[in-house]
Structures are given as structure tokens and as C-alpha cells.
Amino acid sequence: MRRGTRGGARSADHCARTSRTARWSWRAFPRTALGMAIGIVVWMLPMLLSAPMLLFAIDTDIVAGIAAPCRGQAGPLRAQDEFWWASTRGLPSSVAGNSAITHSTASSSSGPLTATQANTQDGAQAGVQVEGQLDAAATTVSALAAISWKRWSAESGWVDASLEEFLRGADRGINTIYVHGNRIANTEAERRARQVYQLLVDAADDEPIRMLAWSWPSDKLPGPRLDLRVKAERTYAESVYLGSLLAQFRPDDRVSLVGYSYGARTISGALHLAAGGTIDGATLPIANTPRMRAVLLASATPAHWLLPDSFHERAVEIVDQMLILYNSQDAALRHFHLVEPWERPRALGYRGLSDATLAQHPFDERVRQRDVFREIGMAHDELRYYASPRIIDEIRRYALFGPANSAER
Secondary structure, rough: OOHHHHHHHHHHHHHHHHHHHHHHHHHHHHHHHHHHHHHHHHHHHHHHHHHHHHHHHOOOOHHHHHHHOOOOOOOOOOOOOEEEEEEOOOOEEOOOOOOOOOOOOOOOOOOOOOHOOOOOOOOHHEEEEEOEOOOOHHHOOHHOOOOEEEEEEEEOEEEEEEHHHHHHHHHEEEEEEHHHHHHHHHHHHHHHHHHHHHHHHOOOOOOEEEEEEEOOOOOOOOOOHOOOOOOHHHHHHHHHHHHHOOOOOOOOOOEEEEOOOOOHHHHHHHHHOOOOOOOOEOOOOOOOOOOEEEEEEEOOOOOHHHOOOOOOOOOOHHEEEEEEEEEEOOOHHHHHOOOOOOOOOOOOOOOOOOHHHHHHHHHHEEEEEEEOHHHHHOOOOOHHOOOHHHHHHHHHHHHHHOOOOEEEE
């Protein structure tokens, strides 16, 4: 009995210790689970941070296939119209004051490529190594002459042309310059410019249109973060190139500019330079500028850049009218601050300008803006803009110098 009692005591003591251990483990489980969750989050943090960058980097090249059909499908040119091509692919990538950038482009500077050429270069990852800085010569006609100029001929297709030829006929109609967004190859840039042209033609009556497709090196680079920041840097040089062109027009000429995403950013920079502003030390000779209007679609530009004492502060003063179409639900531009981490701005194409800003500054009557999230949804997709009848009507009125007062302030 005593042995049995002693054995029973040991069993009871063992059960008590086991029970205490079990209770301790159960109490510690929430802390253990929390630690595991924190570990998983830390492990996934780089991917979580890269996801918005990837979403913004997608731009329009991937989602274009699921967009609503465009209303302006490319068609033949009217007899009175002209279609021009200017390519800066292969030219210096940075302006004075910025370090040189080296990256590859998937197409040459010799004008639009055929589909076979484009596929061959994309497959082989071939391209032109671009390196260098844009010096003072970039603000002269000689710099513009280095750009590849071409003109479409119904008989021969694309034929070599020159800046002088383009400017010589600037008074024959409305000069519409289209600047595409990021990750757009040469062939796709041409296709989208033709779609914009077709949208305008449908409402142009007999007014001649001289369409210029502005092609810049926006081909996809490896890594979304590198891709977005290199392209953001490239817009400085593109603004100098395009601004140099704007300064060559005569006062009686009419020029309208339509740009999407980084293309809209290039346009506002070019307008700022043409008005006498400075970008990283680059300036243009003061000249009598033409009548100009601008349409900025989903602009990948910090919203405060159009304000006084900022990077594109003089962009508005040089235009008759400016239309800003922004999307407050744009899932890509929502994370635009990750592209500019040193100031973490909100994108103009995501928030627009505040009502207080429009009321306090002298350009309030020149600028109209509207939130288009009901038509576009959350996609950062250029083609959806061209599928909305209301947006098409607004683009037409601004680009063709019609009444431009119906967009919301």
C-alpha cells in the first residue's frame, strides 16, 4: 500500500507538472503566432513594397489588352492632313546638372519599326546604349535636327524628313503633338498616335490636322523600380527637346499637345521651358510662342510642380487653355510617391489641383480639370480614356481649339 501510495503521489505530481506545462504553452501560443505573423510580414516586405511599383510600371502595355475598345481606330489620312514622326530614341538621356544615365532601348532612332523588326529586337533584347548629358546645344535648332524626323506618304509609307520641312507648313492647320506614356515601343507609339488622330478627325470638319507623334525611349527596363525612376529622369531631357521644338513655332501657329502619364509630364516641362523657365540649368531663348493648348491625361507629375516656385511653374502661363483629367481611383498613381521617395508627392493625375490652388493663382481661368474615375475605374490604362465619349469630346474641344469651358474646375 505504501508503495502504491508513493507511486500514486508521483503520478499526481507528474500530471500536475504536465498540466502546468500545457497551460503555459496555451498561454504562449498567441505570442508565438504573433511572432510567426511578424516574421512572415518581414519576409514579404520587399515584395509588398515592390507590388505598387510593379503596378505603376505596368502602365498601359499589359492592361491594354483588356481595355474597352477604342472609338478612334486608326484609318487612312484625309487628303488635307499630315502625319509626322519625331523620335528621340538614342539621344542623350539627361540634362545639365544631372548625372548621365545608361540604359537600353528596344528600338532605334530611325523611326517606326516594322512588327518583325520590333519582335526581333525585343526577343534578342537588342538596343542602343544611351549615355551622356544634354548640353547647351540641346536648346538650339541643331539639337532638334539630331532628332529622327519622318513623314507619312500614302504612296511610300514613312519617308525621311527634316525639322525645317515640318515647321515650313505649320500654318496650314492645327499642329497636334501626341506624347505617349511609359513602356511603349515604337510601333505601339505610332498606333496610339493614329488613334488620337482618328478621334480628332471625326470632329474636325474640314480643318487640316498636322499630327506629330513624339516617340521617346520608354521601352521596358528590367526591374520596376529602376524602370520608373529612369523614365522619370528621362522626362527632363524630353522636356528640353520638346520645349526646343515649341520655341520654333511662329506666333500665329496653333499647337495642341496631348500626353499620357510620363508623356503629360514631358509636356508640362516643355511648356515651362518655352515660357522662359529653367530645368536643371537648361533654358531656351525667349521667343514669341504660338497659341497653345494642352491636355494632360493621368499625368505622372507631382501635383505641386505647377505651383509658383516649383519645377513647372511657368507651364500654365504660356497656354490658352489646359485640361487636366485625373483619376482619384487610379491604382497605379496611388503609389506614385514611391517613384519620388525624396519628396513623396501626390501625382497630378491622381489628385489634380485643389480648389484653393485654382482660386489663389492667376492661372485659374486657364485650367480646367475633372475626376474621371467613373469612366476609367481603377486602371492606369490610356486606352480606356479613348473609350469614353465624354472624354473624347473634351479632348477634341481642347485639341481643336473649340469651346473649352465645360470641364469641372
